[in-house]
Amino acid sequence: MNRILPFAFFALLFGAPAFGQTIDSQGAKQLSDDLSRYVGKQAIDKGVLKVSVEGGAYKIAFDFKTLARMFPQQKLVKFDFAPYALLVKPRSDGSWDVSMDFSQSASFEFNGPEGLQSTQFSVKDGKGNGVYDPNLAAFTSGSSSMAGMTMASKDAKQQMDVSAGAATATIAATKSATGGVDFTMSQKISNFVEAIKFDDAESGLKFPVTVRSPELSVEASGKGMRTKPLLDLLAFAVANEDETTLKANQAQLKSLLLAALPVWERIDGTYGFTDFVVESPVGNFGAAQLSTAFGTDGVAQNGKINYGIKASALTIPQQLVPSWSVALLPTDIDLNFGGANIDLDTMAKKAIEAFDLNQDPPLSADFGDKLKADFMAKTPKLVIGHSTVKNKDVEIALEGEMTFPDEKPDANLTVDVTGFDKMVEGLQTAAKSEPEVAQYVPVVLMVKGFGKTLPDGRIEWIVNAKPDGSVMVNGVMVKPADPAVDDSVDDSDGDSDDSGDDSGGSGADLNP
Incomplete structure (x- = not known):
């Protein structure tokens, strides 16, 4: 968040409504009291967070x-x-200019597991600025910029x-229209440059790696983020730090947790590099474009999670592979x-x-097993999803799905x-000079x-693997079902497989 929009850290704290247009000490006191609901009165009293009047705005x-002095000192050296300071000013519509x-220039040392x-x-x-709406507990608009940044971290091994x-x-x-x-x-x-030097005296490992890209980009979007209920949960946590109070108010906690569901409806994001290079002692790895994508539904009854990796113009050090295989390596x-059918809501x-x-514990010992059984049911x-690996001559495409009835895989894959x-x-050409x-x-x-x-002209394989252990390819049995086990006989491995249906399946159709 320090790189993305540093002042957004305060969004969850800065939830008090705009109470007037006059900027004065009384308003600063009111804002401080309102913020204490989310940071705790002790943070205000000890000066971790201070609100004052500066010009025509409040300085937070x-x-x-x-804050560091409030924690045990045995590890922090x-x-x-x-x-950090924000300048905030209430607007006539109830939102705030921020x-x-x-x-920043900062440093810290601490005693960790590696010394x-x-x-x-x-x-x-x-620099950053934006407009924050307390009713949404979010920035309706905002932007930030920096001229550059550096970070260095060191321990005994890297x-x-x-x-x-x-x-x-x-x-x-x-x-959001749906809340x-x-x-x-x-x-x-x-x-962007990230250089890592591994130097482990115990193992003798010394291995420097440097990652470079002239441009790193991040895109994200979300629907139905429950910012206000999450603020309420934060306020509850601050007000119920004492274990006795927390136990006494657990009914309220449950109500607040339910109100925060589904936390969000959907979040999607991508992380991309241009002209990506990894420099190493064995040579350089690279890609003209490299990106990862992630998307997830919130706490839903039929949720989905998606991951994606894309790379174009891939290169690797050719000395790492046999010369005959270079022409077979993927370039894209x-x-x-x-995942799908993920019921986190229940x-x-x-x-x-x-x-x-x-x-103690708060959930019964067998609760986890019951929850797992309900989830798998x-x-x-x-x-x-439709995936491809290709070079200039060959393209391999695949898609499919797998479920686990009775905790045994039932898979359909089309290649x-x-x-x-x-x-x-x-x-065949390589075999003439490379006998292996x-x-x-x-x-x-x-x-x-x-x-x-x-x-x-494509060649296709539709693979069906059944829970009984049988495997079919394009309707042809290549592995029969596992032998049936008589339930009346004690079997040390606990398996009891029924012979399966060898009728095959239609598989998943590709639409490249």
């Missing part, structure tokens, strides 16, 4: 050094961190140095996988209903290959024998 200062300078660890970082010319050039970020939010907040966020960072990948609500803080799926004969020709390659040719030809040639 957060003192990290004072050094802490040098300048205060601005800050988050330029003394130190970190230093700096942000040059960091050293990491990160730097970046100019960066910009924007954020916006609106009221909560819809938001978008965008960020671009130039000249597009992998998509995730699990969350049952857990909230069942826990009792007056018991909804038939969650592992899903491979098709364009340019299969090119791949075979390459292996010859052993792969019969295997590849056997695999082709199970395939089905489609009108466009």
Whole structure:
């Protein structure tokens, strides 16, 4: 968040309504009291958070050094961190103008599991501004920028140095039609460099790696983020720090937890590099474009989770692979996988209903097993979305899904290959000069024998693996069902497999 929109950290704290247009000491006191609901009165009394009048605005200062002094000192050796400050001013529509300078030069040291660890970082010319709406508990608009940043971290076994050039970020939010907040966020960072040096005296490992990209970008969006209920939960936690009070008020806690569901309806994001390079002692790895994508539903009855990895113009050090395999290496990948039929809603609500803080443990010993059984009864799926791996001659595409009835896999996978004969020709040519390659040719030809040639020349394999252990490829049994086990006979491994249906299945149709 320090890179994205540093002042957004205060969004969850700065939830008090605008109470008037006059900027004075009385207003500062009122704002301080309102903020104490989310940070605790002790933070105000000890000066961790201070509200004062500065010009025509309120200054909200957060003192990290004072906060550090409130924690046990046996691990923290050094802490040098300048205060952050926001300037906030109420608007006539009830929202607030917010601005800050988050330029910083900080360092700290602490005793960690690997001995003394130190970190230093700096942000040059960091500025941010936006409009915060207390009724949404979100920035309806905001932007930030910095001229550059550096960070260095070191312990007994490794050293990491990160730097970046100019960066910009924007954020916006609106009221969601279904409750909560819809938001978008965008960020671009130039000249990103991360260098890591591993130096482990015990193992003798010394291995430097440097990651470079002239541009790193982040895009994110969300629907139905329950910002207000999350603020209420924060206020409850602050007001119920004492264990006795928390136990006495657990009915309210349960009510607040239920009100926060589904936390969000959907969140999606991508993280992308341009001209990505990894420098290592064995050579350079690279990609013209490299990105990862992530998306998840909130706490829903039929939720989905999606992951994606894309790379184009992939390169690896050729000395790492046999010369004959270079022509077979992929240059572009597009992998998509995730889950479906994920019922977190029932699990969350049952857990909230069942826990009792007056018991130890708060949930019964068998609760987890019951919850797992309920979860699996909804038939969650592992899903491979349409994915491709290709180079100039060959493209391999696949998609499918897997469920686990009775905790045994039931999978359907469709694979098709364009340019299969090119791949075979390459292996046959390599076999003339590389005798060890010859052993792969019969295997590849056997695999082709199970395939089905489609009108466009692709070769396709539809694979069905059943819970009984049977496997079919394009309707042909390649592995029969596992032998049936007589339940009346004691079996040490506890398995009891019924012979399966060998009728096959239609598989998943590809639409490349």
